[in-house]
Amino acid sequence: MLDELRRIVTEVAQSVDLRSALDLIARRVKDALSVDVCSVYVLIHPEADQKSRLVMQATEGLNQAMVGTVSLALNEGLVGLVARRAELVNLENAPDHPAFKFVSDIGEEFYHGFLGVPIIYRGDVLGVLVVQSREQRRFSSDQESFLVTLASQLASGIRQAQVSGELSQSQSITPQWSAAVTARGLPGSPGVVFGIAVSVLDVVDLEQVIDRVTRDPAAEWIVLMAAVQAVRAEFTQLKQDFAKASGNEDENILFDAFILMLSSGSLLDSLESRVNNGQSASAALRDAVREHTAVFEKMSDPYLRERAQDIRDLGSRVLAKLQARTHGERQWPERIVLIGRDLSASHLAEIPTDRLVGIVSSTGSGSSHLAILARALGIPAAMGVADLPISQLNDQEVVVDGYRGLLIVRPAGPYRQELLRLAQEETELTAELTSLRDLPAETTDGVKIGLHVNIGLLADMAPSKTVGAEGIGLYRTEVPFQIRKQFPGEAEQTLIYREALEAFRGRSVVLRTLDVGGDKPLSYFPIKEDNPFLGWRGIRLVLDHPEIFLTQIRAMLKASLGLDNLSILLPMIGSVDELQTAKEYIEQAFLELREEGEPVAPPRIGVMIEVPSAVYQIEYIAAMVDFLSIGTNDLTQYILAIDRNNERVAARYDALHPAVLRAIVDVVDAAHILGREITVCGELAGDPMGAVLLLGMGIDILSMSAGSLPRIKWVIRSFTHSDARKLLNDALSCHRPGDIRQMLYHALTERGLGGLVRAGR
Numbered sequence: 001m002l003d004e005l006r007r008i009v010t011e012v013a014q015s016v017d018l019r020s021a022l023d024l025i026a027r028r029v030k031d032a033l034s035v036d037v038c039s040v041y042v043l044i045h046p047e048a049d050q051k052s053r054l055v056m057q058a059t060e061g062l063n064q065a066m067v068g069t070v071s072l073a074l075n076e077g078l079v080g081l082v083a084r085r086a087e088l089v090n091l092e093n094a095p096d097h098p099a100f101k102f103v104s105d106i107g108e109e110f111y112h113g114f115l116g117v118p119i120i121y122r123g124d125v126l127g128v129l130v131v132q133s134r135e136q137r138r139f140s141s142d143q144e145s146f147l148v149t150l151a152s153q154l155a156s157g158i159r160q161a162q163v164s165g166e167l168s169q170s171q172s173i174t175p176q177w178s179a180a181v182t183a184r185g186l187p188g189s190p191g192v193v194f195g196i197a198v199s200v201l202d203v204v205d206l207e208q209v210i211d212r213v214t215r216d217p218a219a220e221w222i223v224l225m226a227a228v229q230a231v232r233a234e235f236t237q238l239k240q241d242f243a244k245a246s247g248n249e250d251e252n253i254l255f256d257a258f259i260l261m262l263s264s265g266s267l268l269d270s271l272e273s274r275v276n277n278g279q280s281a282s283a284a285l286r287d288a289v290r291e292h293t294a295v296f297e298k299m300s301d302p303y304l305r306e307r308a309q310d311i312r313d314l315g316s317r318v319l320a321k322l323q324a325r326t327h328g329e330r331q332w333p334e335r336i337v338l339i340g341r342d343l344s345a346s347h348l349a350e351i352p353t354d355r356l357v358g359i360v361s362s363t364g365s366g367s368s369h370l371a372i373l374a375r376a377l378g379i380p381a382a383m384g385v386a387d388l389p390i391s392q393l394n395d396q397e398v399v400v401d402g403y404r405g406l407l408i409v410r411p412a413g414p415y416r417q418e419l420l421r422l423a424q425e426e427t428e429l430t431a432e433l434t435s436l437r438d439l440p441a442e443t444t445d446g447v448k449i450g451l452h453v454n455i456g457l458l459a460d461m462a463p464s465k466t467v468g469a470e471g472i473g474l475y476r477t478e479v480p481f482q483i484r485k486q487f488p489g490e491a492e493q494t495l496i497y498r499e500a501l502e503a504f505r506g507r508s509v510v511l512r513t514l515d516v517g518g519d520k521p522l523s524y525f526p527i528k529e530d531n532p533f534l535g536w537r538g539i540r541l542v543l544d545h546p547e548i549f550l551t552q553i554r555a556m557l558k559a560s561l562g563l564d565n566l567s568i569l570l571p572m573i574g575s576v577d578e579l580q581t582a583k584e585y586i587e588q589a590f591l592e593l594r595e596e597g598e599p600v601a602p603p604r605i606g607v608m609i610e611v612p613s614a615v616y617q618i619e620y621i622a623a624m625v626d627f628l629s630i631g632t633n634d635l636t637q638y639i640l641a642i643d644r645n646n647e648r649v650a651a652r653y654d655a656l657h658p659a660v661l662r663a664i665v666d667v668v669d670a671a672h673i674l675g676r677e678i679t680v681c682g683e684l685a686g687d688p689m690g691a692v693l694l695l696g697m698g699i700d701i702l703s704m705s706a707g708s709l710p711r712i713k714w715v716i717r718s719f720t721h722s723d724a725r726k727l728l729n730d731a732l733s734c735h736r737p738g739d740i741r742q743m744l745y746h747a748l749t750e751r752g753l754g755g756l757v758r759a760g761r
């Protein structure tokens, strides 16, 4: 039975579309389990005012003419029962069960044995897979396992078909069900916007190519040959350029070999026969490359073995051309919603950012760096919207609800009208918030709090200046490192930092030293680790590379010459020793510059509190520095042991967890006892609920993305300090983050601030 299961799974993966996959499952399962019927029901979400229904999408054994027509509500029949309970139902004689419903025209009357399993995707029931038999029988546990395994394999395909529109466009679904599809992720950056999807495809990786069959091998071959030809032309050009630059004819042998391989021979033959056998161009390429690299890898001559990598590179180049053909040069829509996997700052650089209105990432969470960037730009974002059929969304109308982390595809009818109204209200809210720009961040009982901005890209400098920030509370210096092709030198860094220090002349500017590693890679300094967030990150890395650290500190000190508004912040400090060493290097850079005749001023030095060990040693650490800044993004990650970027566990990641709040209270209290200034620069500072509690703790400065600042100013100006203290005490007596959120939601809505935590005013 296991072999059978494996065979079905492989065949399903090779299906051209969901329709064929479901038909195939119905056919194969019926035979494999020797049953009389196998059907698949998919839950369809119609217009907002109608109830979801389970629509029969494939059957083998029942009346095929009813596919797409027959449907059940969630409270109807045994199929509804399976979906409602999200649990399998195995019955010897189905008609005896109280939930049994007779559906006419379907031909179900003769069946007794019933086994239905839910198709579940990340906690959501997407449909039901059912087998039935004429005779009365109870299905065995092996048969149950077989069906459960198959249903789990189907879930991702159904989800993708829902989102891409394949399901609603399928002819077998009646028009009233051709409605919007909502893909749920996590809140990334608040706001509601309409736009046109622009898909960003994954980096070219042959191993990521999935199996697809083609119905038109001739057309597929033409496409593949165009890509091969384009790469051949590139090599011919490269060969000429190289010969001109080096005058070295020998090396050109390599280019000649590539050109030859792409002109005739076994690689091309293998591609041709694969496409003729029905494989898609990309899948044929992947397999032909695998076949050829395997030959070279077995060779004993090391030089020839190395050629395997050349063939892989060649394949990647052809794949890039194939992908560019489908998604390449394009007319940019007026309102772009960027959709992709693992998006980063560099993807934003590839599109006209003045047209960017929304971001959707299939990975990550609200505390990923992409979400932070979206908030800095004031652009709504949904994160961790997993298993999106990214390329198929291209050019479709979509709505991003950044409050709930929703991507709504093809909204229609009254639902679309409702979303338009919400988007309009969001625009009005943003306009109203700008009127707070020059007003102080002061509670109604006169307590002031510093509101600073977090920046990284120089692109966030412009919005930072217009929102009325009193300083830069966190400059993530790794961002300028990330968007370059090599480590920037001292002079280049000096210019970058000078721009920020100059823009905020007379106000405090906190430059954080390089915090790479974790989810912030440098393409030119690759680090491969099993646990990057527990690995060579932040201060740990630069203390092992003093040349990088010293160059950066020198650049920071030089950049502040004559301005003297520099504070240096050290990330990921986990021990007194690390802090001591980092301070010694800062002292070394300072003394060197003085010796070189630069009249640099000693900077203020601060530590980020983001590692639990630093919380437990807070009094010693605070005593060694001028100020502290709590990085709640990492502190939450490390206290809760939940990866801040992993969408699978993101629902559990919550900076309002009582354990995190207690740690923050301890750090704030210790800082105040020692007379040290204390900032929160993690995303909690820019969360309206978090800001209320931090206000209650007596935090000195909240530093956040520019887009969040007006919202937080509104919060501060709507509370008294004593109200905030009371809410904090109440929160600290709660045991669950959900209870804390509920209490704060009420506190905000009571004061007319509900529009800050959900769509609309």
Ligand code: PEP
Pocket: 474, 476, 515, 610, 630, 631, 632, 633, 634, 635, 681, 682, 683
């Ligand atoms: C934090 O961890 O809270 C923080 C501000 O740093 P980053 O998000 O850059 O890791």
Ligand code: MG
Pocket: 571, 610, 631, 633, 634
């Ligand atoms: Mg951090």
